[in-house]
Amino acid sequence: MVFDRFFDRSNSEEVTEDMETEPATQATGDGDSPLDSPPAPQSQLGETYDIDEQKTSSIGGKQAITETTQEGTVAGPFVREMFEAGVETPSAPLWIGYDKDPQRGFREVPLRFDSLFRHIWITGTTGYGKTTALLNMMVQWAYSGYGFTYFDPKGRDSRELLRKLPEHRLEDVVWIEPGSTTHEKTIGMNFLEVPECETREELENEIENRVENLKAVFDTSDYWGINMEAITESMARAMMKSEKPFSIIDMYFTLLNAERREDFALDVEDPYIREFCLEIANMEEETIRPLLKRIKSWVENSVIRRIIAHRESTIDFRDIIDNDRIVIVRTPVENTDIKKMVTLGVMRNLWSAIQHRSYERDTDPDPYFVLCDEFDDIASDNLDVESMLARARSMRLSVTLASQYPSQFDEDTLKAMQNNCDNLLAFSVNDVDDAQLLMKRFQGYTAEDLISTDQYKAWTKLPLEGGRYSEPVLINSFPPYPPLRSTETVDDIIEQSLERYGTDPLTDAEILQNLIYSDANEAANPTKILDETMAEALRTVQIREGVREANGWVEVTAVDEELVARLEKTEPEIDYAYEDLPDVRDASRLIEVDLQNDEIVARLTDEGEELVRPKTGTVGSAGGTSHDAVLLDTEVALTERGFSVEILEQDGSEQPDAVATHPDHDVVFNIEAETTTPDRPAKVLQNLKRAHEEDRIPIFVVRPGESETQVASRVENILSKPLHERSDGTEQFYNCDEIVTFGGGATAHGGVTAVRPQTTDANRTV
Numbered sequence: 001m002v003f004d005r006f007f008d009r010s011n012s013e014e015v016t017e018d019m020e021t022e023p024a025t026q027a028t029g030d031g032d033s034p035l036d037s038p039p040a041p042q043s044q045l046g047e048t049y050d051i052d053e054q055k056t057s058s059i060g061g062k063q064a065i066t067e068t069t070q071e072g073t074v075a076g077p078f079v080r081e082m083f084e085a086g087v088e089t090p091s092a093p094l095w096i097g098y099d100k101d102p103q104r105g106f107r108e109v110p111l112r113f114d115s116l117f118r119h120i121w122i123t124g125t126t127g128y129g130k131t132t133a134l135l136n137m138m139v140q141w142a143y144s145g146y147g148f149t150y151f152d153p154k155g156r157d158s159r160e161l162l163r164k165l166p167e168h169r170l171e172d173v174v175w176i177e178p179g180s181t182t183h184e185k186t187i188g189m190n191f192l193e194v195p196e197c198e199t200r201e202e203l204e205n206e207i208e209n210r211v212e213n214l215k216a217v218f219d220t221s222d223y224w225g226i227n228m229e230a231i232t233e234s235m236a237r238a239m240m241k242s243e244k245p246f247s248i249i250d251m252y253f254t255l256l257n258a259e260r261r262e263d264f265a266l267d268v269e270d271p272y273i274r275e276f277c278l279e280i281a282n283m284e285e286e287t288i289r290p291l292l293k294r295i296k297s298w299v300e301n302s303v304i305r306r307i308i309a310h311r312e313s314t315i316d317f318r319d320i321i322d323n324d325r326i327v328i329v330r331t332p333v334e335n336t337d338i339k340k341m342v343t344l345g346v347m348r349n350l351w352s353a354i355q356h357r358s359y360e361r362d363t364d365p366d367p368y369f370v371l372c373d374e375f376d377d378i379a380s381d382n383l384d385v386e387s388m389l390a391r392a393r394s395m396r397l398s399v400t401l402a403s404q405y406p407s408q409f410d411e412d413t414l415k416a417m418q419n420n421c422d423n424l425l426a427f428s429v430n431d432v433d434d435a436q437l438l439m440k441r442f443q444g445y446t447a448e449d450l451i452s453t454d455q456y457k458a459w460t461k462l463p464l465e466g467g468r469y470s471e472p473v474l475i476n477s478f479p480p481y482p483p484l485r486s487t488e489t490v491d492d493i494i495e496q497s498l499e500r501y502g503t504d505p506l507t508d509a510e511i512l513q514n515l516i517y518s519d520a521n522e523a524a525n526p527t528k529i530l531d532e533t534m535a536e537a538l539r540t541v542q543i544r545e546g547v548r549e550a551n552g553w554v555e556v557t558a559v560d561e562e563l564v565a566r567l568e569k570t571e572p573e574i575d576y577a578y579e580d581l582p583d584v585r586d587a588s589r590l591i592e593v594d595l596q597n598d599e600i601v602a603r604l605t606d607e608g609e610e611l612v613r614p615k616t617g618t619v620g621s622a623g624g625t626s627h628d629a630v631l632l633d634t635e636v637a638l639t640e641r642g643f644s645v646e647i648l649e650q651d652g653s654e655q656p657d658a659v660a661t662h663p664d665h666d667v668v669f670n671i672e673a674e675t676t677t678p679d680r681p682a683k684v685l686q687n688l689k690r691a692h693e694e695d696r697i698p699i700f701v702v703r704p705g706e707s708e709t710q711v712a713s714r715v716e717n718i719l720s721k722p723l724h725e726r727s728d729g730t731e732q733f734y735n736c737d738e739i740v741t742f743g744g745g746a747t748a749h750g751g752v753t754a755v756r757p758q759t760t761d762a763n764r765t766v
Contacts, residue, residue: 041077044084045166049482060105064098065479074482075136082108083136083481086144094140096133096425097458097475109475111423115463117367117393120400121417123438124427129456129477130402131157133425134371135164137400139481141369142169147324148369149350153339153377155332162328162490163483169326174315175497177330178342179303183494185502188310190247191217191345194240195316205356207240213348214248216382217341218294227283228291231255234276238268244516248308252295253518255280255288260517302508303338309511314503317353321368336377343378351388351397358395371400379413386416407433422469425460427477428453442472527584529574530563532611534581535590536646537562538602539612543639551609553594553601556585566644569661569668614647616657626703630673631657634701638671645671654690660699670698674715681718688719 040048052069056076059065063076075083085092093110100106111120124130134150135157141148142165152158162173176187191214197203214236215229235255239246254264258281265277280288298304320327329346331339350370357365372378379385392399401417403409406429409417414437426438428450435447442449442459450459456477461469512518541558542548560581567574585591590608594601604612614635616628635645638660647658656670670691674684684700691698700719705711 121421389420
């Protein structure tokens with residue numbers, strides 16, 4: 001038989017009974033003695049398994065299977081020892097299963113270590129043992145001290161893996177989970193970042209590798225063309241050679257209009273690249289649009305946007321392979337664009353690092369392993385599987401690809417896997433086409449043999465000496481390696497990994513603020529915000545000192561105090577140093593500075609006057625001249641009393657007329673100028689409601705009526721109890737001036753607009 005030849009055993013060997021069951025506990029002493037709990041089972045490294053053993057079954061005298069209370073069936077003590085043997089023998093075989101037979105007993109099934117670099121292909125339908133096989137493989141490599149990268153598109157099994165890794169390998173875990181809102185930190189990856197290089201040739205190689213990676217990430221059959229490739233190449237080369245820390249999101253905002261493209265081109269130092277960048281600046285928008293369309297879908301996706309906006313990578317792929325890191329890429333998202341982009345980004349950068357390592361060393365480098373579960377979900381032409389599989393062998397990179405539906409791969413990918421994955425482990429599949437395709441490897445057996453294969457059994461050929469393979473064999477896969485820790489500890493492990501290798505997630509404000517070529521950048525620039533807020537603070541001080549109308553000089557110390565108070569309330573995220581404020585003031589086009597009576601004083605320039613002039617807006621909700629006059633008078637009155645007031649430009653959205661803060665009160669005040677709304681009580685109540693929902697205090701401002709308090713009393717009455725109650729006891733509510741709709745209104749499918757029949761000559765609506 002195949003196993004006898006493989007292990008060099010003869011049929012004359014004594015064989016033990018096929019299956020023996022041993023309880024997890026046993027009685028000691030006399031019949032009245034309680035059961036003694038056995039010592040908790042431990043790994044070879046002394047770590048306690050997180051299991052409650054019930055019974056262990058032996059196969060051929062080997063304790064192969066253990067039943068537990070919480071984890072179900074797990075690998076028995078003998079199998080665990082096999083998996084952990086790599087601690088002493090790193091180049092031990094990879095154990096993938098066993099054979100049991102009444103005559104031959106228990107036979108372990110290994111893949112020889114040198115055969116692993118001829119790659120592994122695992123297939124099978126869900127629930128038949130494919131993912132368990134992957135997890136068991138990774139546990140063995142972890143004990144052997146090797147590094148590996150695991151792509152988990154489903155997002156379920158990577159967390160389970162963290163329960164199984166030996167304690168001493170947890171510091172090597174690099175957790176990549178783009179878009180997660182569960183964790184405080186995330187991995188930063190800049191696809192345009194180039195590592196430090198000792199020579200120009202080395203730098204050029206790194207740049208070209210990243211250009212190819214970027215084209216692979218961008219390339220889709222829907223958009224890709226000659227112009228798109230040429231633009232991507234030159235823009236990427238220019239950005240990677242620049243001293244500025246560009247990211248992919250900068251490419252989008254730079255390409256977005258001709259003026260920015262020209263500004264970028266003029267900044268390019270390499271004259272040969274600059275020439276084509278200038279040509280890009282002059283291209284018609286229709287020529288640029290395909291590439292913009294591709295990146296636009298990423299920029300507008302909040303998850304991808306936060307991936308491509310990082311300016312500094314927090315992980316170094318060369319460090320990962322040189323130091324045997326364990327990279328776990330978890331992408332449990334429905335968006336296939338995200339899955340493929342992250343997979344491509346990690347895989348191709350990892351492959352670049354593997355190749356670069358091979359160029360430097362004359363001796364064999366340490367092995368590194370890559371495993372892709374659900375490979376049919378993330379495979380693409382741009383992954384360049386054929387080249388990677390063909391060349392990885394000589395670079396000591398072993399690739400394991402797991403899939404459910406082999407017949408759904410495109411022809412080139414399938415051919416590459418068939419030609420380069422010499423180790424096939426085929427669990428049962430449901431589809432006849434898949435079964436026929438796979439069983440071509442196993443002569444003498446049919447598609448029906450594979451379809452009818454039981455759970456946790458797989459067809460394979462065993463690697464022999466001299467690069468030969470055995471006849472087809474049907475093996476039993478091992479149960480899962482038991483966990484070493486509880487499910488509750490997994491999040492702590494992830495947080496510790498992200499603390500070591502991650503960074504704070506980018507906010508949208510930070511992304512806009514850091515853009516290198518963008519109008520949005522100018523709007524969010526911290527220096528610009530400081531400059532404009534300083535001008536507004538200066539105007540406030542002028543009002544307090546009664547010199548606003550003449551644009552009089554005021555001391556800068558008072559301006560700086562007002563500026564600090566404003567920033568604390570309205571722009572707390574702005575990072576600035578107090579000692580830098582004189583430099584901001586001196587460089588400002590909004591402020592004029594002078595020295596008078598040994599005091600530094602300032603006033604607004606014409607440009608500053610225009611900037612700080614209150615603008616109430618032109619939309620209907622902005623009010624008219626009388627409304628603006630009330631606001632300006634209110635601003636003066638409150639400012640003189642120590643408030644900082646900002647009159648808001650109305651844009652049609654729900655916002656107050658102005659807001660105010662005071663250093664003695666830790667609250668924001670909503671200012672509502674009520675010039676016409678006293679005749680529209682519902683509007684007054686809506687303004688009150690808005691302030692309440694925003695946790696602010698409303699200040700209602702009115703002009704005097706026929707008497708000093710007439711209008712103010714009217715507003716007070718609207719805001720006070722009781723409700724208007726008729727003589728018959730019914731309560732009457734104020735009518736809003738908006739139409740009441742349900743489900744989008746009468747013009748929407750299934751929507752309703754509320755109306756009330758006209759009963760008098762008055763046109764009253766609900």
